[in-house]
Amino acid sequence: xxxxxxxxxxxxxxxxxxxxxxxxxxxxxxxxxxxxxxxxxxxxxxxxxxxxxxxxxxxxxxxxxxxxxxxxxxxxxxxxxxxxxxxxxxxxxxxxxxxxxxxxxxxxxxxxxxxxxxxxxxxxxxxxxxxxxxxxxxxxxxxxxxxxxxxxxxxxxxxxxxxxxxxxxxxxxxxxxxxxxxxxxxxxxxxxxxxxxxxxxxxxxxxxxxxxxxxxxxxxxxxxxxxxxxxxxxxxxxxxxxxxxxxxxxxxxxxxxxxxxxxxxxxxxxxxxxxxxxxxxxxxxxxxxxxxxxxxx
Amino acid sequence: xxxxxxxxxxxxxxxxxxxxxxxxxxxxxxxxxxxxxxxxxxxxxxxxxxxxxxxxxxxxxxxxxxxxxxxxxxxxxxxxxxxxxxxxxxxxxxxxxxxxxxxxxxxxxxxxxxxxxxxxxxxxxxxxxxxxxxxxxxxxxxxxxxxxxxxxxxxxxxxxxxxxxxxxxxxxxxxxxxxxxxxxxxxxxxxxxxxxxxxxxxxxxxxxxxxxxxxxxxxxxxx
Numbered sequence: 003x004x005x006x007x008x009x010x011x012x013x014x015x016x017x018x019x020x021x022x023x024x025x026x027x028x029x030x031x032x033x034x035x036x037x038x039x040x041x042x043x044x045x046x047x048x049x050x051x052x053x054x055x056x057x058x059x060x061x062x063x064x065x066x067x068x069x070x071x072x073x074x075x076x077x078x079x080x081x082x083x084x085x086x087x088x089x090x091x092x093x094x095x096x097x098x099x100x101x102x103x104x105x106x107x108x109x110x111x112x113x114x115x116x117x118x119x120x121x122x123x124x125x126x127x128x129x130x131x132x133x134x135x136x137x138x139x140x141x142x143x144x145x146x147x148x149x150x151x152x153x154x155x156x157x158x159x160x161x162x163x164x165x166x167x168x169x170x171x172x173x174x175x176x177x178x179x180x181x182x183x184x185x186x187x188x189x190x191x192x193x194x195x196x197x198x199x200x201x202x203x204x205x206x207x208x209x210x211x212x213x214x215x216x217x218x219x220x221x222x223x224x225x226x227x228x229x230x231x232x233x234x235x236x237x238x239x240x241x242x243x244x245x246x247x248x249x250x251x252x253x254x255x256x257x258x259x260x261x262x263x264x265x266x267x268x269x270x271x272x273x274x275x276x277x278x279x280x281x282x283x284x285x286x287x288x289x290x291x292x293x294x295x296x297x298x299x
Numbered sequence: 300x301x302x303x304x305x306x307x308x309x310x311x312x313x314x315x316x317x318x319x320x321x322x323x324x325x326x327x328x329x330x331x332x333x334x335x336x337x338x339x340x341x342x343x344x345x346x347x348x349x350x351x352x353x354x355x356x357x358x359x360x361x362x363x364x365x366x367x368x369x370x371x372x373x374x375x376x377x378x379x380x381x382x383x384x385x386x387x388x389x390x391x392x393x394x395x396x397x398x399x400x401x402x403x404x405x406x407x408x409x410x411x412x413x414x415x416x417x418x419x420x421x422x423x424x425x426x427x428x429x430x431x432x433x434x435x436x437x438x439x440x441x442x443x444x445x446x447x448x449x450x451x452x453x454x455x456x457x458x459x460x461x462x463x464x465x466x467x468x469x470x471x472x473x474x475x476x477x478x479x480x481x482x483x484x485x486x487x488x489x490x491x492x493x494x495x496x497x498x499x500x501x502x503x504x505x506x507x508x509x510x511x512x513x514x515x516x517x518x519x520x521x522x
Contacts, residue, residue, distance in 0.1 A: 038327060038328030038329065038334075039328045039331070039334055040325040040326060040327045040328055040331075041325070041326055041331070042322065042323050042324070042325065042326070043321065043322060043323070043324050043325075043326050044321065044322035044323075045322075046326075047326040047331060050331060050332060050333045051332070051342055051345055053332070053333075054332055054339055054342045054346070055342075055345070055346060055349050058346055058349070058350075059349075062350070062392075062395065062396070062399060063392075065395050066388060066391035066392050066395055067388070067391070069391070069395070070380070070387050070390075070391055071380070071387070071390045071391045071393070071394030071395070072394075072450075073376060073377065073380055073446055073448055074448035074449050074450050075448060075449055076373040076447065076448060076449075077369075077373065077447045077448055077449055077451060077452035077453075078449060078452075079452065079481075079482075081449055084449045084450075084453050085453075086450075086453035086454050086456065086457045087450065087453075087454060088440075088443070088454045088457065088458060089397075089398075089439055089440075089443055089454070090398070091398070091401045091436070091439065092436075092439075092440070092458075096457075099461070109464050110464060110465075110466055113461050113462075113464045113465065114464070114465050114466070121429075121433075124429060125425075125426055125429040125430075126426075127412070127417060127425065128417045128418060128419075128421070128422035128425050128426070129422065131418070132418075132419075134418065134419070135415065136414060136415030136416070136418060136519075136522055137415065137522050138412075138413045138414075138415065141415070144412075145413070148409075148412055148413075152409075178448065178449055178450065179448075179450070186381075
């Protein structure tokens with residue numbers, strides 16, 4: 003008897019390792035140690051939880067199939083008409099910054115102090131609410147604060163979204179991902195409705211700038227408010243139409259009227275241009291020049 | 300054969316107690332939706348993890364096509380969305396899953412709050428959970444930029460401006476996130492790295508801690 007094999011319970015190390023040779027099988031704790039109808043995690047309980055999980059999964063996949071993830075037009079830093087919106091779960095924080103005492107010189111209150119206090123308090127709640135009482139009806143202060151915060155989050159999110167919808171309506175903007183879907187859909191229809199992989203339609207004849215040496219372009223257009231949205235090359239920007247070929251649609255008088263009174267999502271531009279130092283004659287020249295912009299000369 | 304392989308490994312690593320502990324531990328009646336329908340509120344944590352797994356898997360597939368630079372990011376997402384077979388489904392799962400994770404995690408937080416489950420001895424796990432929430436919001440923010448469309452660009456610009464308003468360290472945060480003076484080429488590379496490597500790494504560490512603590516302390520008792 004070279005080795006002590008008398009006691010099977012003794013831990014016997016294998017070689018020089020610290021791994022114990024298994025001496026007994028794992029015995030789960032007795033079911034009777036727990037009150038009520040408890041059951042083992044795998045597989046009994048997990049299968050029941052999977053029932054709930056599969057309901058969620060089906061709902062999730064229905065959402066995925068019915069609503070493709072949105073995708074707008076490529077990022078363009080010069081696009082000044084775009085209304086920035088964060089993901090919906092940041093909206094309540096974003097909306098905070100739109101109130102007078104939480105923006106401008108007070109912006110630190112809105113960006114740091116209020117969200118910081120709220121999240122710190124929530125994180126440290128176990129150390130603030132130290133009573134052993136667990137039922138929320140028996141600890142009114144934390145419960146009320148949470149309910150108030152919830153109401154505030156719901157309200158702020160709703161206001162923010164509502165405001166965005168109104169802004170879209172007022173400025174006559176279709177959100178880009180929708181505009182893009184519609185454009186793709188229209189292209190598909192034009193291509194005979196064969197699906198996404200039809201050959202690209204023949205390139206449309208692109209109108210060029212007519213009479214690009216005119217002072218009305220170089221001196222007036224470049225200085226006027228027009229260039230900010232319609233672009234230096236008159237190409238427009240995302241939802242903003244270009245001005246190339248505008249002469250096919252309007253004559254000088256009609257363009258002047260648009261400058262004075264606006265059209266669609268564009269507001270009246272006349273006063274803004276006058277206050278920037280342009281004269282009435284300048285704008286008349288500009289309108290005349292724009293009227294010359296015909297795709298087919 | 301399989302049994303022999305298992306025993307060969309078990310004889311060297313003694314893995315049986317580990318998985319037996321996970322598999323055999325008792326789940327009490329008051330959290331079991333089969334016994335009390337209202338106990339479905341106890342499922343929100345597990346469902347959050349379920350959707351997180353979906354996020355990780357769908358995200359792994361998205362990186363097979365996605366190119367994190369300003370010239371190609373939009374084009375690669377566009378290609379993935381409109382040309383790749385099932386690309387629209389995979390991107391849709393990642394897009395909507397991001398929202399669903401936030402919703403489910405919020406519901407899980409409310410369940411823990413209203414059942415007072417954060418109390419002694421589970422204070423640490425509540426704090427870990429809140430940190431996880433913060434990481435999830437960070438994943439949402441960094442992921443929003445990646446398609447590089449106008450919505451992504453302008454929302455990120457505003458988000459970074461907000462971060463820059465923080466006293467003392469605002470400018471440092473802005474520089475760290477932007478990687479320069481503007482939201483541009485360096486920003487998308489940084490957001491990609493944060494979204495794909497840094498934050499998921501932190502998230503997995505926090506989740507591991509969360510689950511180990513739950514196993515150690517057990518689920519909170521009935522009210």
